[in-house]
Amino acid sequence: MSRILGLGALGVTAASTLAVYQTRFVSRIHQASSCQMSRLEDLPSREIIVDSLKKEKQFDVLVIGGGSAGAGVALDAQTRGLKTAMVEYGDYCSGTSSKSSKLLHGGVKYLETALKEMDYEQYKIVQEGLNERINVMKAAPFLSHTFPVLVPTYKWWQSVYYWGGVKVYDFLAGKGILKPSKFVSKEEALEICPTIKKEGLRGAMLYYDGQQNDARLVLVVALTAIRYGAKCVNHTECISLLKDSDGKVNGAVVKDHVTGETYKINAKVVVNATGPYNDHIRKMADEKRKPMILGSSGIHLTVAKYFCPGNTGLINPKSSDGRVIFAFPWEDVTIVGTTDDPAEASHSPTVTEKEIQYILNEMNRSFEKEYQIKREDVISAWSGIRGLVLDPRKKDHKTLARGHLVDVGATGLITIAGGKLTTFRHMAEETMDKVVEVNKLEEAKPCATRGMKFEGGQEYTPMLYRIISRKYGLEESVATHLCQTYGDKVYEVLKLCKSTGKKFPAIGHRLHPDFPFLEAEVRYAVKEYARIPADILARRTRLSLLDARAARQVLPRVVSIMAEELEWSPEEQKRHYEEGLKFLKVEMGVCNLGKGKEDTFELNNAEKTAIYNIFKKVDREKRGYFSGADLKVFLNKRANVHQDILDDVILEANDGNKYISPGDLHKIYLDIKNGSFKGRRLVDHLGEVKWE
Ligand SMILES: Cc1cc2nc3c(=O)[nH]c(=O)nc-3n(C[C@H](O)[C@H](O)[C@H](O)COP(=O)(O)OP(=O)(O)OC[C@H]3O[C@@H](n4cnc5c(N)ncnc54)[C@H](O)[C@@H]3O)c2cc1C
Structure with missing residues (x-):
């Protein structure tokens, strides 16, 4: 009962705070414009x-x-x-x-504490976050959007509990509400996020926050x-x-x-x-x-988009140790996080293998078996250090x-x-x-930032990508990316694009074939004060957070474009290349993606034996190699696949060679262990090896 009263009291306070906020909001917009x-x-x-x-x-x-x-x-x-x-x-x-989780939020977790402990300060934090969430979304609409989040429930009381919580969250958002939250059935939840664990699923809460591109x-x-x-x-x-x-x-x-x-x-x-x-x-x-800061590291792993398909994030509000674990779709990948462990301040924080394993174990508890994230699925890993503040009123x-x-x-x-x-x-x-x-700076005017549009936000409209894509002959994914990064400043980037010499796309050379980032963006970033390759890879584009290996592949090209813009000598180019490589290894998990030296996994003896045993089963004639025909005989026991397709599977896996030796097979499995997709069709037929 006291909880219900508490909710009511919070609701009334929220409404009055909102009224005050709205009055201030309008007057500040006026001040800003005047x-x-x-x-x-x-x-x-x-x-x-x-x-x-x-x-x-x-x-x-x-x-x-x-x-x-x-x-x-x-x-x-x-x-x-x-x-x-x-x-x-x-x-x-x-x-x-x-290195944030890319949310614009009031913090449902803080709200839970506010309600449970009747904590007014926590309530104020939620209220402040919700007020500012909508403010940022208006100030930089091209960099933010409404973001649905799914919280699956497996017990009836969870459904009631979370429903109550997010409804209060909606209420506190007042006019800044992005979309009303709702309870969805088990079937709807699985339609939204087919990867979640089905057993015992009762339904899910669907609520809305904002998502942004922090850098x-x-x-x-x-x-x-x-x-x-x-x-x-x-x-x-x-x-x-x-x-x-x-x-x-x-x-x-x-x-x-x-x-x-x-x-x-x-x-x-x-x-x-x-x-x-x-x-x-x-x-x-x-x-x-006396110190007032406690450092705490929070990591994120990047995995492919299909772990969290669609545009809805997935939250497990209670991991085995009570933390919030989530998988959020972001920029065509999924980011999974996060941890909260004591850490020293560092300008180049790194992710440990233990942290990676923790996130994988905890996140996989939310997924069906066939959608579990494996170690080799991790394509980037990055850490941010929170500067938590010690309460000055407490002596402890x-x-x-x-x-x-x-x-x-x-x-x-x-x-x-x-x-x-x-x-x-x-x-x-x-x-x-x-x-x-x-x-006593009496000359200072009142604050003017509430309601102010940020760089790129003034003339931006959501349809801008259509206009530029049609006008300049750009691929839709590239046009969308450019508009959602530069807003109305997109024309400045387009001025720097070179012709492709093709009918379509007419302009814009991609830095990497799998990503919509253009070479012209590197030149534009230099005008916006980028000075080292990591500025381009991690912040001006987000490539190193999205795929650390792809970032490594484009590093030489980034260095050479920056060298043209900034007139770097050959020695400077070499230094910047090496520093860029070091950045990717230390801060973006290229190093941690493999346990071997450099950035690759190696096969251990048990894995090599398992692969050789597979080879022996297919090479029944003991010729020292196998072909599509051998694969067909091997498979006939379990699947009837056409010979042409099996030949093609072998050609694809073995770089156009139609016979596979034990050495070839080791290499194919090793590449897969290191995250390659080539050869995955063959391995589907042969069987997986358990990586250690
Ligand atoms: C894992 C994680 C996830 C998070 N997710 C979210 C989220 O989704 N949404 C959200 O709202 N918040 C989130 N946060 C919180 C948010 O990221 C931080 O509160 C915020 O970014 C802190 O900003 P800051 O400017 O105080 O610190 P920083 O961003 O660290 O900025 C401090 C700057 O000072 C510079 N600096 C240090 N020393 C010097 C010096 N001697 N001279 C000059 N410059 C110096 C540093 O280089 C640095 O750039 C998250 C935090 C973490 C760790």
Whole structure:
């Protein structure tokens, strides 16, 4: 009963909060549009920005860190009319923000805690997330969309429990609701997601959140800030802080990793938005400050789209150890995650074999046997480090604060920590309110970011891909990808496309035949400040997250296009190629995809014996090879397949050779163990080998 009352109370509070929110929303849109801020037509070059950073006597605000929090603060500060600078150690969004689960959400999990424990703070986090979810979707409609999520239920009480939960979630979203959630029958659930476990299935809850392209989202926030006049630069590390005679932080010494130069940036206020590195910068300001961040690693595995067909995500809200495990379709693959294990801050986090096995075991509990994900199905693996915030009110140094926290140090350094990518705009607003209040920046205008369109969002319409596909003779998949990445800036990319010399597609050379990314995007990315191959592979395109091996295949081409644009010498090209390779191995799981040296699996003795035993069964004449005819005799016992087809299966598996030796068969199985599709038809006939 108390729970029902609790729900009611939450509902009333939600309705009133919503009313306040709506009033503020409308007035802020008005403020934003009445601000009449001027926007730069062309993006300034990196060199021009660096020059301004060096020459400006004093900025109002210097932001350290260009993830979702830092980019949000830079945009907020600049559009309040404050002279703003931002430095980012790597590429924009190269930290945790590019390794998110790609959701725009209030957090159904937080809602569960809010309801179970009658926790008002958790409720506020959900409410904030839902408010900001719709705001981001309006600000960057080309980068986000409504995302259905299925929660299968296997016990009757689960159906009631989840139904109640997601209905409250819908209610809290108010006018920002994306689509009403509903309970679907077992049959409907299997139609939506045919891979889920059937036994005991009662039905499923279907609810809606938002999905986004995190790296591009953060980049467009930074680009919008630059268009409004902020001086933001990537690949620039804050190596120490400057202080005045009273010990107040008033700038930073930064190192440009592109040019190798070190220089000073002076500012009235410095905002620390370095995510898992927040304590590192806080200690630069004051060595004695107690840590406030706990690092926690969360990994994702990428597998093929067919594990999660359609456009609906699948969630298991309770893994064997109580965590949420999910499989989400995203950009034509499935991403599976995630973990939550203690970890140190790192600029190049890596995924361990133990983490991979954990996710596979837990996710496979949700799938039917024939759809279980095998180790060799993993085509990429990446980790992000959460910078969880310790609750300053608790003395134990263990309890985590909920949501985000704005910390004001005695040195004047202001730190924004925790939170979610979804809520970055609101976090930035609160941070800048604090900056203005503490530093009495009376010239600052009110926050103008609510309702503001980000770079690419102004003229975008959902039909844009049809227009450009027809006008320029582009494949639909390429046109869709371009519009959903660049929004109305797609024409800038199209200007850089070269003719194919074919009737169709008329323009645009793909970087990789299996993906819609174009070579012209590399050239455009350089204009948007990409400076190393990893910027292109991981953030400007998402290729390394989608398929780490495909990323490795295009690396030489990416290096050569960047070399043309940035005039790299042969030595620089070699260095960038090697660094790109290292990035793929360490951060994208190319290394972890195999247990052998380099990035490949090898066959162990047991597997070799199993393969040889299969060979002996087919080569009954003991000639030392087998052909399609031998395969037919072998198969006749269990399947009647036409001889021509079997010959073709052998030719396909063995590079056009019609006989298969034991060595050939080992190689075919080895390639399959390493993720190849070639030869899978043959193996279907011969039988699988259990990999160890
Ligand atoms: C596995 C996982 C899944 C998640 N999924 C979601 C989700 O689906 N939806 C959601 O809303 N949230 C999600 N989150 C949370 C969200 O990703 C984070 O809250 C958010 O990205 C943090 O952003 P940030 O800017 O604080 O940190 P970061 O993105 O890490 O940015 C900090 C930046 O500071 C830079 N930096 C560090 N040191 C320096 C220095 N000395 N000088 C200059 N720059 C420096 C770093 O290079 C980095 O780019 C997820 C988090 C994880 C770990």
